[in-house]
Amino acid sequence: MAHKIATHLPRGRPRSFDPETAVERAMGVFWSRGYHGTALPDLLRATSLSRGSLYAAFGGKHALFLRALDRYIADALARIDDELGPRHGPVEGLRILLAGYVDRTSGANGRRGCLLVATAMELAGHDPDVEARVRAFFNAMEAKAAGAFARAKASGQLADRVEPKSAARILICFVEGLRVTGKTGRTRAASQATADALLDRFVR
Amino acid sequence: MAHKIATHLPRGRPRSFDPETAVERAMGVFWSRGYHGTALPDLLRATSLSRGSLYAAFGGKHALFLRALDRYIADALARIDDELGPRHGPVEGLRILLAGYVDRTSGANGRRGCLLVATAMELAGHDPDVEARVRAFFNAMEAKAAGAFARAKASGQLADRVEPKSAARILICFVEGLRVTGKTGRTRAASQATADALLDRFVR
DNA sequence: TCTTTTCAAGACCACTCGGTCTATAAATAG
């Protein structure tokens, strides 16, 4: 008899299951390993979901990825709104925003990278759903940064001939470039000094 | 008899085969699709090599990828040496370098992306061989750019209080950020205007 | 209580992965 010795292993043990939590945990896996580098079992382990549950709830790997990306973008935009919001003056807000990027692109944080930048490089060229989200993020961020620069200019805090829209685009390229160079584990001190040097070219 | 009807299909047709050409073609595939997104058959098609030849010549997918990355980096550094070399003044060289990045990050060129940036985001955190190469590239590029800024400063062409090393780091973050935002297909005019605005904060 | 719902476990599917190896044929060296 080549039958299994122990049949009747325990099967289902339903637990309450929060989709948002699952998306958040899946986001962490995609963030660390990229889309192609993430296998279904990685996601099942991270979310504590079974294959069936994951497919019923999200439809598949790609759909879950888009949910995770949306969440990452929403978090990032909310953070920018907070940093550049009315709680601080515009220049102070930009300084706080830059300090946040310095923190997230130094040492181990830097090595972890950025889901949005990694996704842009890995998928934006081939996946229209992804490209639309990446473009929307950069446009939204640009609008928020340009608003802060415009408020700074209106209160006379900018150097001569600084145009808010150009300054915002420069700032975005700079921080996304920080995310790239941060992948090799730059020190916080060096990144902060570079960020300070940039902002000092714009503020009076 | 379930044998094949046509046995004796033609097998070997040896051709001379240049490894550097194969590396260059493999580079193009990795560049467009990323490391995990590239399958062996893609590389065989692009190089016109058989599996056996590819393994005999390069040892495998990962080793071939490193060869391709080395080639990409060597090409990039040679181009920078040319742009920032004695053929032009330092500020003119920086302007030419920026114009090249604008060209490579606009429209369809931008969508194609950058093998180095994509590799940094996809693999640098997990692959020491890759991380070493990415770090070496950024260090080398920073040294070259800092040299150009230093020469510009020595001839009085920089704005007050611009420090060559900080300026070089800012420039690198900016151009690598351009590669990221370029993935969504920005227009050349917008990118060029942004690059001009950046350089104008540094030159007198 | 009994029925329905909700989930986990995991077998199973067809396919693809990177990598190895054999058989064969053209080119080349002697």
Add this chain to the structure above:
DNA sequence: CTATTTATAGACCGAGTGGTCTTGAAAAGA
């Protein structure tokens, strides 16, 4: 000429891929 070298074509391998489906047990509602 023959012998060797160099390359191709492609079968083959075990492992892994994303995705589907069946089974069974715990939870929830009646």
